[in-house]
Amino acid sequence: MTVTHRLATAGVVALIVCGGLAVRAQDGVVARVDGKTITEADMRLAETEIGSDLGSLPDGTKRRVLLEFLIENQLFADAAEKQRLSTGTGFDERMQYWRRRALRDVYFDKSVKDTVNDAETKRFYDQQVGALKPEDEVRARHILVEGKDKARELFQKILHGADFAALAREHSKDPGSKDQ
Template sequence: MKAWRSLLLVAAFVACVPFTASADDVVVAQINGVDIKQSDLDFAASEVGAQLANFPPADRRRMLLQFVMENELMAEAAAKAGLDSGQSFEDRLKYHRRRALRDAYFDKSVRNAVPDEEAKKVYDAKVAGMKPEEEIHARHILVATEAEAKEVKERLKKGEDFATVAKEKSKDPSAEGGDLGFFSRGQMLKPFEDAAFALKEGEISDPVQTQFGWHIIKVEEKRTRPLPTFDQVKDTIISQLSAQKAKQTIKELHDAAKIEIVDPEIKKSMQDAAVRGEGQPEDEPDAGGNVEDNH
């Protein structure tokens, strides 16, 4: 039963990707005289939005419109081919009606059941328990040998610009002018990290060896890592709370239902999955980790 319940949750989570509908259901395109509206994009987002979550908003809208347009074109072709009648089509309609009802219930009982105030409580609790963490803004110049590193250090001691020398000498093309930005402990190799955090602002290190070669490091700035604002992490926390709410809702509905699995192979597979512990509810929302990762 747990594995079966997980399938329902997976389906529900597809509808959990945030997508903001327009206040007015405007027409965004027309195909053969048929209006494609903003609401069509919103419904498409509940179906395929999870696959588009990492794309910029403008790209998401374009891709959703393409998805809806392809649906419309194929639907028109199906109707012309006489595929809109018969038992198979009626069974398909019945399935999609249940799916539409599920989505409507999910919106009402899960997605809209987690207020900002609840997410703010999670945020406040996690932030209150976070310790201040030091960050440094550093540059480096990476060369192949210790002799080259010493030569670079001498040029810098004579007053040459660090960024200019880095562009000329450094083997690290990803750091423009040697700039590594801000980082905290645990993000760099330990010899590099130890040397960097031991420096004061404006100081330049002696040659430091790592597996990549020899480094000359300069610390530009030190600061206490700023905490993320609630607005920066709100969506992530609400998503986690919604997932927890979805599990609770599905469990309550499942426990109250009379369910009989008739197919013996599926029944055995579900029993085996239950023994393995698949479909177990996840832990409480770990907003702390996401708070730290979204600063």
């Protein structure tokens, strides 16, 4: 079976499996690809890898994309195994890199994430927000008129207490500011 054919088959399998994602086996198996299981744990790992690329997709769509990613991953891995690409310098170097990265991630999860609790996080956040200086708020309004003479006339009226909004409604050529 060619890789293209297997990918097409995987697409069909993904559609079938996605339809049944709501009903999962107790062992956390989400799908099977050529007898190999894809689990909820695999889904979580895939989300840490590509989840930020999925943005704010709805949860159902995100799960479908993650599952398709994992199915394609498995199919390509199977194809590489069949071509005996799992040995050699290039493969070994990548495995060393991914091992170091996995160890770093596990270490971080265990030592760093576990040492910071929600209360400390909230306290730090509150301190940072408290340290921020409030910015001045400015509300700009304008009256669009033709000619400097008309602008000066309206400006003098405003300086002497005339209602800005009333003058804008009556004199402004800008329909957006005229109605405010």
